[in-house]
Amino acid sequence: MKLLDIGEIAERSGVAPSALRYYEEIGLITSAGRKGLRRQFGPETLLQLSLITLGKAAGFSLQEIAGMFxxxxxxxxxxxxxxxxxxxxxxxxRELTVLKDALRHVADCPAPSHLECPKFQKLLRAGSITAEV
Amino acid sequence: MKLLDIGEIAERSGVAPSALRYYEEIGLITSAGRKGLRRQFGPETLLQLSLITLGKAAGFSLQEIAGMFxxxxxxxxxxxxxxxxxxxxxxxxRELTVLKDALRHVADCPAPSHLECPKFQKLLRAGSITAEV
DNA sequence: CTGCCAATTCAAGCGAGCTTGAGGTCAAGG
DNA sequence: CCTTGACCTCAAGCTCGCTTGAATTGGCAG
Known part of the structure; x- marks a missing residue:
């Protein structure tokens, strides 16, 4: 099995070496061992990092991500x-979809104030996050 | 026009008063004026806060949200x-959908190691975030 | 008019998620 | 064998997004 050192992982995953060390420190990833001092990572780490990156983009904390995988x-x-x-x-x-539609709406609706536009309000209410206005 | 003070906004939006003051400080929301010292907010602020909450959940920074609306x-x-x-x-x-499907997969696939399961890898690759493994 | 209580300001602190810097090690190429 | 440079550790620092606390003000009910 071929092991990669941190620089290789960093380059291929787009995650900084310092971040990778941090992830290992908090137990989010594990290195396969050391060559001298140098951490060696298995290639599956790249897949894990895809998941982590994905989860972060979704707004999950590293702890939550660790809980998933x-x-x-x-x-x-x-x-x-x-x-x-x-x-x-x-x-x-679904919420993101609402936000996306809201953005498209403001881009296209000619109404002077979107917050007063019934269509817009309906969109937001569909998100079900809306406070009782 | 009816104005609401910060406590009312906080209660109806679920956003803490301290956070509301912070949002105003960074220019993300604006108060309609003051009654004495007290900030008064227009009801449209509740809608704005829906958008902000939505955006935050989506992983956007407050600056990015400010840029959208x-x-x-x-x-x-x-x-x-x-x-x-x-x-x-x-x-x-789309990425979230990949993550969701990945989760469903790990929940249901009986394979010993998901990272080695071809279906799983295909799922991740569909996310197009995957590094060149 | 009094007193209560919600609101105010301002500075400091906090947790997450890293980055940076100083100083040290060591694997590999020449 | 020697140098190079990528890696190491550890502590400190940083940004974001707030929260907390202390000291103060002032709207409003009684």
Missing amino acids: GKDGQPDLPRDQLHARADALEAQI | GKDGQPDLPRDQLHARADALEAQI
């Missing part, structure tokens, strides 16, 4: 909790 | 930039 990329969680996570993601996807 | 809830950006933002959101939605 253990250090080794295996889930620590029981199935139903994973599905619950997936459900939460679906909800978030 | 100006202080007054009106966009500062030209149409095409707004559409570009929306496009970026769509991309993010």
Whole structure:
């Protein structure tokens, strides 16, 4: 099995070496061992980093991401909790869709004040996050 | 026009008063004026806060959110930039979908190591975030 | 008019997620 | 064998997004 050192991982994943060391420190990833002082990572680390990057973009904390996929990329969680996570993601996807539609609306609607535009308000309310206005 | 003071806004939006003051400080929202010392907010602030909350959940920084919708809830950006933002959101939605599917996969796939499961790898690669493994 | 209580300011502090810098080690190429 | 440079550790520092606390003000009910 071919091992990669931190610079290689950094370059191919786009994650800075300092960040990779930090991730290891908090137990989010694990190095396969050391060559001298140098950490050696297995290639699966690249896949894990894809997941981590993905999760971060989604607004999850590193702790939450660690909870979804253990250090080794295996889930620590029981199935139903994973599905619950997936459900939460679906909800978030719906919210993002609302935001996206809101943006498209403001880009296109000629109304003077979007916040007063009924269509716009309806969009937001569809997000179900809206406070009781 | 009915104005609300900060406590009312906080309660109805779920955003803490200290956070609201902070948002005003950084120019993300604007108060309609003061009654004595007390900030008074127009009801449209509640809608703005919905957008802000939405944007935060999506992983945007307050600066980025401010860029999408100006202080007054009106966009500062030209149409095409707004559409570009929306496009970026769509991309993010696709990524989230990948993450969601990945979670469902790990919940259901009986394979010993998901990172080695071809289906799983295909899922990740579909996210197009994956480094060249 | 009094007193309460919600609101104010301002400075300091906090947790997350890294980055930076100083000083040290060591694997590999010439 | 020697140099180079990528790696190491550890502590300190930084940005973001707030929260907390102390000291003060002032709107409003009684």
